[in-house]
Amino acid sequence: MRRLFALFLILALTIGFIAQAPVRAQSNALIVAGRFVDVITLDPGRAFETTNLIVHHATYETLLNINADDLSKIVPGLAESYSISEDGLEYTFVLNPNAKFASGNPVTAEDVRFSWTRLLNLKGNPSSYLTDFGFKSIEVVDERTVKVTLEAPQPAFASVVTAPALSVLEKAVVVAQGGTDAADADQTDAAKDWLDQNSAGSGPFILTRWSPNSEIVMVRNENYWRGPVALEGVTLRVTNDAASALQLVARGDADIALGVDADTAEQARNNADLKLNIGQTLNLLYLGISSSDYFQLPISDVRVRQAIANAIDYDGVIALTGGFAERPAAMLPLGIAGSDPSLRYTRNLDKAKALLAEAGYPNGFSMKLHIGGGSTAGVPREVIAAKVQADLAEVGIQVEIDQQTTANFLTAFRAQELPMVISAWTPDYLDATMWTAFFSKADSGVSRRLRMDEPKIAELADKIAAERDPEARAALLTEYVKAHVDAAIFIPLLQEQYIDVLRSNVEGYVFHPVYLTEFAGVRK
Amino acid sequence: MSLVRYIARRLILTAPMLFGITLVLFLIYNLVQVDPLVMIIGERAMDNPQLVEAAIRKWGLDRPVWEQYVTYVTNILRGDLGTSFLTRRPVLDDLRTHLPATVELAVSSLLFAVILGIPLGILAGIYFGSLFDRAVWFISLLNGSLPPFWTGLIFLFVFYYSLGITPGPGRFPPRMERPPTFSGLLTVDSIVAGNFEALGGALSHLILPTVILGGFTLALVLRVTRAAIVEEMRREYVRTARSKGLAERLVVVRHALRNALLPLVTIIGLAFAGLLSGAVMTETVFDWAGLGQYLVRAAASLDYPAIQGGTLLIAVIYVIVNLCVDVLYSVLDPRVRHG
Numbered sequence: 019m020r021r022l023f024a025l026f027l028i029l030a031l032t033i034g035f036i037a038q039a040p041v042r043a044q045s046n047a048l049i050v051a052g053r054f055v056d057v058i059t060l061d062p063g064r065a066f067e068t069t070n071l072i073v074h075h076a077t078y079e080t081l082l083n084i085n086a087d088d089l090s091k092i093v094p095g096l097a098e099s100y101s102i103s104e105d106g107l108e109y110t111f112v113l114n115p116n117a118k119f120a121s122g123n124p125v126t127a128e129d130v131r132f133s134w135t136r137l138l139n140l141k142g143n144p145s146s147y148l149t150d151f152g153f154k155s156i157e158v159v160d161e162r163t164v165k166v167t168l169e170a171p172q173p174a175f176a177s178v179v180t181a182p183a184l185s186v187l188e189k190a191v192v193v194a195q196g197g198t199d200a201a202d203a204d205q206t207d208a209a210k211d212w213l214d215q216n217s218a219g220s221g222p223f224i225l226t227r228w229s230p231n232s233e234i235v236m237v238r239n240e241n242y243w244r245g246p247v248a249l250e251g252v253t254l255r256v257t258n259d260a261a262s263a264l265q266l267v268a269r270g271d272a273d274i275a276l277g278v279d280a281d282t283a284e285q286a287r288n289n290a291d292l293k294l295n296i297g298q299t300l301n302l303l304y305l306g307i308s309s310s311d312y313f314q315l316p317i318s319d320v321r322v323r324q325a326i327a328n329a330i331d332y333d334g335v336i337a338l339t340g341g342f343a344e345r346p347a348a349m350l351p352l353g354i355a356g357s358d359p360s361l362r363y364t365r366n367l368d369k370a371k372a373l374l375a376e377a378g379y380p381n382g383f384s385m386k387l388h389i390g391g392g393s394t395a396g397v398p399r400e401v402i403a404a405k406v407q408a409d410l411a412e413v414g415i416q417v418e419i420d421q422q423t424t425a426n427f428l429t430a431f432r433a434q435e436l437p438m439v440i441s442a443w444t445p446d447y448l449d450a451t452m453w454t455a456f457f458s459k460a461d462s463g464v465s466r467r468l469r470m471d472e473p474k475i476a477e478l479a480d481k482i483a484a485e486r487d488p489e490a491r492a493a494l495l496t497e498y499v500k501a502h503v504d505a506a507i508f509i510p511l512l513q514e515q516y517i518d519v520l521r522s523n524v525e526g527y528v529f530h531p532v533y534l535t536e537f538a539g540v541r542k
Numbered sequence: 543m544s545l546v547r548y549i550a551r552r553l554i555l556t557a558p559m560l561f562g563i564t565l566v567l568f569l570i571y572n573l574v575q576v577d578p579l580v581m582i583i584g585e586r587a588m589d590n591p592q593l594v595e596a597a598i599r600k601w602g603l604d605r606p607v608w609e610q611y612v613t614y615v616t617n618i619l620r621g622d623l624g625t626s627f628l629t630r631r632p633v634l635d636d637l638r639t640h641l642p643a644t645v646e647l648a649v650s651s652l653l654f655a656v657i658l659g660i661p662l663g664i665l666a667g668i669y670f671g672s673l674f675d676r677a678v679w680f681i682s683l684l685n686g687s688l689p690p691f692w693t694g695l696i697f698l699f700v701f702y703y704s705l706g707i708t709p710g711p712g713r714f715p716p717r718m719e720r721p722p723t724f725s726g727l728l729t730v731d732s733i734v735a736g737n738f739e740a741l742g743g744a745l746s747h748l749i750l751p752t753v754i755l756g757g758f759t760l761a762l763v764l765r766v767t768r769a770a771i772v773e774e775m776r777r778e779y780v781r782t783a784r785s786k787g788l789a790e791r792l793v794v795v796r797h798a799l800r801n802a803l804l805p806l807v808t809i810i811g812l813a814f815a816g817l818l819s820g821a822v823m824t825e826t827v828f829d830w831a832g833l834g835q836y837l838v839r840a841a842a843s844l845d846y847p848a849i850q851g852g853t854l855l856i857a858v859i860y861v862i863v864n865l866c867v868d869v870l871y872s873v874l875d876p877r878v879r880h881g
Contacts, residue, residue, distance in 0.1 A: 047717070049717060059630060146590060146593075230629065230831070231836065265711070269706060
């Protein structure tokens with residue numbers, strides 16, 4: 019028996035020794051803990067998720083940029099200037115002569131043509147950045163100049179150009195790895211596997227490894243044409259929940275915990291080693307109420323929908339997020355020119371009851387509220403739904419919550435079979451059409467799913483899409499918001515804020531509503 | 543019947559079993575009335591008819607069900623488990639990427655459970671009814687009853703977050719350079735690279751998840767060992783051994799333990815298969831990028847090729863482990879072969 023005890027002792031000592039094994043602090047790379055499990059590929063021509071935006075924004079560059087400090091301003095990127103022809107059909111981009119890839123080779127017009135043509139011909143989801151905007155052709159004018167031709171004028175096109183999917187890849191490198199921009203690239207391009215593990219861009223960092231569900235490693239681009247950045251590298255480390263991300267940051271195993279929930283943020287507040295960075299996203303959570311007769315429900319009466327909009331305790335909904343949320347008046351988020359929060363609904367139970375009585379439902383009615391899974395601003399859908407259910411019960415509307423898996427929910431929603439939903443919307447690019455094109459028309463977008471048919475709103479959306487003068491556009495957008503408030507079909511519940519926990523020595527970190535993060539200016 | 547013939551017969555019998563599994567998997571897939579297209583091309587692209595049509599053709603969703611099944615089975619026979627909707631990679635590659643993490647944790651947990659469980663079980667069995675026995679019994683009961691996701695969170699909070707004496711979640715120290723991939727098992731890769739600092743890092747990250755995951759198996763092994771020893775120690779052959787003046791240690795090790803081992807083989811085999819088939823909760827709590835996490839994500843996203851491939855792999859693991867257990871049994875106890 020003594021031998022057994024000796025064995026245990028040795029075992030215990032070994033474990034103790036291993037636990038104390040020294041961990042070498044690696045350079046001043048930034049370790050970022052977050053969910054990051056959505057990555058399918060890191061090929062800019064194929065990726066269409068969220069985390070890839072962070073990686074692509076750090077490793078590649080686009081012709082134009084939109085900085086976080088002013089979302090309405092388009093600034094130069096790889097292109098030092100651009101011009102639009104009188105008819106709005108031709109965009110001419112002139113590249114910055116200093117722009118170089120990580121390899122040291124200059125960024126040329128041919129690289130731009132190759133990258134965009136490849137994106138188009140891969141025919142993956144991100145090709146819609148070009149196809150949805152009537153992209154017709156791209157041609158090389160000279161070494162530093164490219165000309166893009168559209169089928170029809172698209173004032174939003176310049177902001178689309180800032181999307182990471184339209185990043186410029188180094189043609190020579192991609193071709194060497196089996197890449198092609200040929201018409202049948204969707205069958206013949208073989209560069210995906212390489213681009214999943216490496217980058218061929220001109221950004222401040224270079225991708226060196228992606229281990230699915232585990233980590234994404236980037237190192238500093240020593241050849242960065244704007245001058246090497248301070249950080250030696252960035253590692254995105256997958257954690258399954260905010261609590262574990264917070265632990266990593268608190269112990270110094272990570273420098274930033276990305277996108278934590280309100281409870282976790284509160285814990286971080288009490289820790290002197292940590293600080294919070296609150297970023298305003300453009301992500302909206304909305305209540306959608308169909309105006310169609312198809313469902314044979316009282317909600318086809320606009321007064322009933324307005325009653326619902328007046329019955330919701332919006333402050334209570336925001337309180338569920340711990341106060342980390344905002345709220346616009348309609349499906350046009352705050353931060354986008356023309357979005358006027360003063361037009362929004364506030365709770366008014368008397369008015370709600372009066373509207374219901376006027377519509378012939380003084381005692382209310384019953385109906386279903388459909389939701390999928392997931393959460394916004396850290397609050398699960400079912401919690402928001404329960405809050406809306408309780409609020410509506412106060413004016414006599416009995417709501418039964420029907421929660422399905424997200425896939426089932428979306429299938430039914432798309433089949434136009436759900437009269438009332440709570441769902442979310444996140445932008446792919448920064449132009450008002452990212453909302454007006456999807457929440458206005460009877461025959462397309464999210465509005466189609468709710469069988470919405472409001473000619474006035476649809477007409478305004480068309481005008482907004484065609485308007486090139488920023489001021490006239492903002493005025494049209496305010497009118498659009500008003501029309502939406504009156505129709506009470508899409509009622510925003512929350513505009514999510516993004517909470518990042520930083521170690522206090524991390525400086526220069528900026529949240530960006532589309533790319534999520536800017537690592538180039540970070541120091542620690 | 544010779545041992546070889548016995549193994550051959552068992553192997554042949556597994557073929558229809560695996561075939562049945564593919565059929566069941568496929569039927570479930572077709573009974574669930576959900577459109578996998580949303581998962582394939584994403585919500586927004588559903589409004590784009592060209593993308594929808596291209597996806598339907600690419601994934602063969604327009605062909606009749608029986609044809610899809612025939613293609614599916616033919617592909618499996620060719621070693622092609624299909625392409626995951628979610629990751630767009632061959633399912634076989636995905637499984638290859640995620641299995642090593644699970645194997646590493648499963649082996650480590652099993653070693654932990656066996657190395658601690660059997661000796662403790664023997665001691666508890668010999669000193670049946672003593673204070674030591676009761677203490678061990680209580681701890682094993684606790685271990686077996688507390689859910690791993692809860693104990694995992696508590697252990698992380700106490701030993702990592704508060705005390706800082708163990709590493710946190712994940713398989714490897716975040717600020718350390720990983721060894722080049724060879725087997726995917728970070729411990730093995732570290733040894734291959736001759737990097738002992740990395741080995742220490744990988745081993746240290748195994749401690750907490752091993753204690754949590756292995757703790758459950760440990761409780762099981764311990765209880766079975768204890769019960770078997772208690773039972774064997776009462777038998778006549780033990781009394782005989784004792785009466786001929788054999789040292790107590792030899793009575794236990796040479797006689798009682800040998801017979802007590804038999805049920806243990808089954809338990810350990812099944813436990814190992816269970817550990818390999820993905821310790822979902824433990825992997826989730828410890829951000830362990832293994833099979834369990836992969837399959838949970840696949841299930842949540844209706845990624846049928848991945849679910850089918852993963853389930854098939856688990857079925858194969860069970861079949862192989864069961865086969866090993868039975869073979870080992872027939873070696874330990876030749877009566878089984880004739881039964």
